[in-house]
Amino acid sequence: MNPRKLLFSVAAAFALLATACGGTNSTSNTTGNETGTLTVWLMNGSAPQSVVDGVNADFKAKHPNVTVNVEIQQWSDVTTKLDTAFTGSTPPDIMELGNTLVAKYASVGALADITSKKGSFENSGTWLQSLTDSCTFQSKLYCVPYYAGSRAIIYRTDMFAAAGVQPPTSMDQLMTVGQALMAKYGSDPNFSALYFPGKYWYAAAPFVWDFGGDIATSSGSKWSGALNSSQAQQGLTELNTLVSKLSRADKTGDELKQDAAFAQGHIAMIVANGWEVGVITDPKSGDPTLKDKLGAFPIPSHTPGQTAPVFLGGSDLGIAAKSKNQALAREWVGLLGGTKFQSQMVTVGGVIPNTTTLVSLSTGLPAIFASAAKNSRFTPNSPNWANVESANVLQDMLVSIFTGKASIPTATSTASDKITTILNS
Amino acid sequence: MGVAGNARAGVVSRKHLEAGPSRYVIARRLLPYALIAPALLVIAGVLGYPLGMLLWISTQQYGFRELIQHQGVFIGLQNFATILTDPQFNYVVRTSLLFTVINVGLSMFMATVIALLLERVSRPVRILLSSGLVFVWATPVIPAVNLWQWMFDYEFGVVNWLLTHIGVGNYIHHNWFENPVQGFAVITIIVVWGAIPFLALTLYAGLTQVPRELVDAAEIDGARPWQVLTNVTLPIVRPLLIILFSLSTIWDFGVFNQVWVLLNARPNKDYFLISVYSFQESFRVSKYGLGAAAAVVMVAILAIVSIFYIRETIRLTAEQSQ
Numbered sequence: 109m110n111p112r113k114l115l116f117s118v119a120a121a122f123a124l125l126a127t128a129c130g131g132t133n134s135t136s137n138t139t140g141n142e143t144g145t146l147t148v149w150l151m152n153g154s155a156p157q158s159v160v161d162g163v164n165a166d167f168k169a170k171h172p173n174v175t176v177n178v179e180i181q182q183w184s185d186v187t188t189k190l191d192t193a194f195t196g197s198t199p200p201d202i203m204e205l206g207n208t209l210v211a212k213y214a215s216v217g218a219l220a221d222i223t224s225k226k227g228s229f230e231n232s233g234t235w236l237q238s239l240t241d242s243c244t245f246q247s248k249l250y251c252v253p254y255y256a257g258s259r260a261i262i263y264r265t266d267m268f269a270a271a272g273v274q275p276p277t278s279m280d281q282l283m284t285v286g287q288a289l290m291a292k293y294g295s296d297p298n299f300s301a302l303y304f305p306g307k308y309w310y311a312a313a314p315f316v317w318d319f320g321g322d323i324a325t326s327s328g329s330k331w332s333g334a335l336n337s338s339q340a341q342q343g344l345t346e347l348n349t350l351v352s353k354l355s356r357a358d359k360t361g362d363e364l365k366q367d368a369a370f371a372q373g374h375i376a377m378i379v380a381n382g383w384e385v386g387v388i389t390d391p392k393s394g395d396p397t398l399k400d401k402l403g404a405f406p407i408p409s410h411t412p413g414q415t416a417p418v419f420l421g422g423s424d425l426g427i428a429a430k431s432k433n434q435a436l437a438r439e440w441v442g443l444l445g446g447t448k449f450q451s452q453m454v455t456v457g458g459v460i461p462n463t464t465t466l467v468s469l470s471t472g473l474p475a476i477f478a479s480a481a482k483n484s485r486f487t488p489n490s491p492n493w494a495n496v497e498s499a500n501v502l503q504d505m506l507v508s509i510f511t512g513k514a515s516i517p518t519a520t521s522t523a524s525d526k527i528t529t530i531l532n533s
Numbered sequence: 534m535g536v537a538g539n540a541r542a543g544v545v546s547r548k549h550l551e552a553g554p555s556r557y558v559i560a561r562r563l564l565p566y567a568l569i570a571p572a573l574l575v576i577a578g579v580l581g582y583p584l585g586m587l588l589w590i591s592t593q594q595y596g597f598r599e600l601i602q603h604q605g606v607f608i609g610l611q612n613f614a615t616i617l618t619d620p621q622f623n624y625v626v627r628t629s630l631l632f633t634v635i636n637v638g639l640s641m642f643m644a645t646v647i648a649l650l651l652e653r654v655s656r657p658v659r660i661l662l663s664s665g666l667v668f669v670w671a672t673p674v675i676p677a678v679n680l681w682q683w684m685f686d687y688e689f690g691v692v693n694w695l696l697t698h699i700g701v702g703n704y705i706h707h708n709w710f711e712n713p714v715q716g717f718a719v720i721t722i723i724v725v726w727g728a729i730p731f732l733a734l735t736l737y738a739g740l741t742q743v744p745r746e747l748v749d750a751a752e753i754d755g756a757r758p759w760q761v762l763t764n765v766t767l768p769i770v771r772p773l774l775i776i777l778f779s780l781s782t783i784w785d786f787g788v789f790n791q792v793w794v795l796l797n798a799r800p801n802k803d804y805f806l807i808s809v810y811s812f813q814e815s816f817r818v819s820k821y822g823l824g825a826a827a828a829v830v831m832v833a834i835l836a837i838v839s840i841f842y843i844r845e846t847i848r849l850t851a852e853q854s855q
Contacts, residue, residue, distance in 0.1 A: 188816045191816065297705045307799070360711055503799065503801075507801060
């Protein structure tokens with residue numbers, strides 16, 4: 109073959125390839141005979157397997173030739189994995205994003221702008237406001253709310269009865285209840301009345317907020333860390349007293365093991381998400397016999413009779429801007445975010461659904477968590493907030509307070525300065 | 534004319550004569566380079582290119598936005614200025630250096646002792662001991678660190694249980710990682726444990742090459758065991774010791790897995806060794822430029838240490854060839 113002929117055939121091959129790619133790209137509406145693979149990243153513990161299977165089955169019925177790969181990711185290293193995935197040319201088509209992480213990815217154009225498609229998603233008019241806000245960056249929509257979660261205190265009803273105490277309705281009462289439990293069970297060296305691992309900042313934030321403090325405040329586009337305010341310090345002082353008197357949890361540990369620890373039976377109270385009830389009573393990882401011995405109450409405020417504001421956690425479903433299957437991806441997201449499977453997320457998964465119309469489905473313990481969410485707060489909505497989380501600023505601050513390595517004024521002002529620097533960088 | 538013609542003929546013929554051998558000589562001189570070229574190319578590809586990229590990124594402002602766009606902003610040496618004036622980086626470098634000195638010292642000492650022991654014990658004991666070492670060497674690092682993590686666990690760890698039961702003190706709910714000195718002691722145990730097999734077995738192999746007659750002669754001349762060790766055995770295995778020292782330094786200065794896995798991928802800032810710092814800055818906080826600068830500083834420090842070892846090795850070869 110002479111060089112010119114070779115060049116021509118290579119060019120022809122490329123042209124063919126290009127048209128082939130263009131062909132799949134230009135599919136704007138799904139027809140049912142698409143082929144290909146849809147890669148979905150969901151977080152560990154978010155959707156029960158039965159819900160995922162249900163979504164995939166419904167999707168398969170419409171698109172028999174599309175393979176859906178649902179891959180489960182771990183919270184501990186997901187930002188690193190997402191960063192790497194978005195840098196490459198083939199990120200997953202759909203990914204679950206913690207609501208505090210969306211701004212980071214939306215701000216750099218990694219997520220598809222779905223503003224114009226909002227109406228095509230079921231219940232989009234009644235989505236939870238705070239989740240919709242987390243999906244919105246510069247008044248454009250970059251994801252679909254998935255579910256919300258808020259924390260309350262899970263407690264052992266049998267232990268409370270044995271110690272003769274009732275669920276507390278103020279922080280002072282929380283202390284007295286805890287001390288009564290410590291008096292009753294404290295001779296067991298593994299017993300904690302309120303098990304509080306040192307790095308658990310989601311559970312610490314309510315104390316800061318309850319006394320009127322905040323993590324950071326903004327004026328215009330400028331942020332300043334606010335953990336060194338006297339209100340925030342007051343909240344952390346209160347928490348420090350509770351932890352030192354009621355908790356024998358690892359002061360440098362995180363909350364990942366708390367459900368397994370609770371299931372061991374040496375703990376009376378933990379601050380937890382609603383879905384953690386399922387982990388505690390899971391036959392494999394926990395103790396199913398605890399099912400009838402669990403109760404829940406909102407974290408009480410220092411003002412008697414009120415509850416402390418809690419962090420409204422939750423997840424959203426984003427579609428990668430680089431995904432070649434935009435329409436299919438939106439359809440899959442629509443299923444998981446729609447009424448049918450959101451109802452199952454509530455009844456089976458025990459989470460707060462993405463729409464206010466389904467919140468009433470919560471009964472029993474999940475209903476207590478859902479009502480705790482009414483008084484909820486959110487982290488600073490800045491693209492740089494994810495870096496504050498990744499840099500362990502709040503965890504480091506809590507650990508140094510609980511271990512006594514730094515005084516509360518020193519620890520909070522160090523953390524505040526760091527937060528200011530990171531948020532404004 | 535005739536003379537000139539002759540002379541020219543002579544020149545031509547001499548040229549003709551020389552052409553063969555000189556081409557042959559050049560070919561022979563080039564042959565080693567030609568043979569080493571593929572290896573060099575591979576090394577340039579897998580080491581040179583990433584190192585070049587690292588240097589390039591360390592001179593850029595390279596955050597998450599730049600990563601997505603594959604386009605950084607050149608800022609000269611500003612990243613280096615930032616980390617070198619950062620008190621935390623200062624702490625990180627000092628900790629890493631101290632950690633390396635202690636770990637290299639301990640692992641080399643223990644390995645030498647075990648290697649000397651291997652030489653003297655009976656055959657069955659030697660087989661047992663060396664297969665034990667091989668097992669340790671064969672354990673993948675992540676599962677191994679996970680096992681150690683369980684042993685030192687705050688609530689369920691066997692170490693706390695054991696120390697309490699044998700009466701060392703009350704170690705119930707003792708947190709090994711609250712105090713970084715204790716935490717680094719645990720990390721040191723794991724690193725040294727993992728390093729000993731290779732070092733000890735290599736040293737043992739080296740010791741078997743020490744001529745028996747030299748040792749015998751020294752003993753006949755009245756040398757004590759200690760004198761035999763320091764004046765006969767160690768000088769002979771010195772080149773090997775130098776290589777092992779430099780390898781250990783490189784490994785221990787770059788320790789990452791042990792810290793990262795042991796502390797659940799969220800180490801407290803007290804535990805930042807230089808590799809952890811670099812990873813945290815790059816992949817956690819998305820400041821790739823700063824992370825790269827930290828890695829460059831790390832390579833530079835190692836290069837300085839390596840120069841010392843290379844000089845020592847050259848001196849040694851020169852001595853031997855005299």
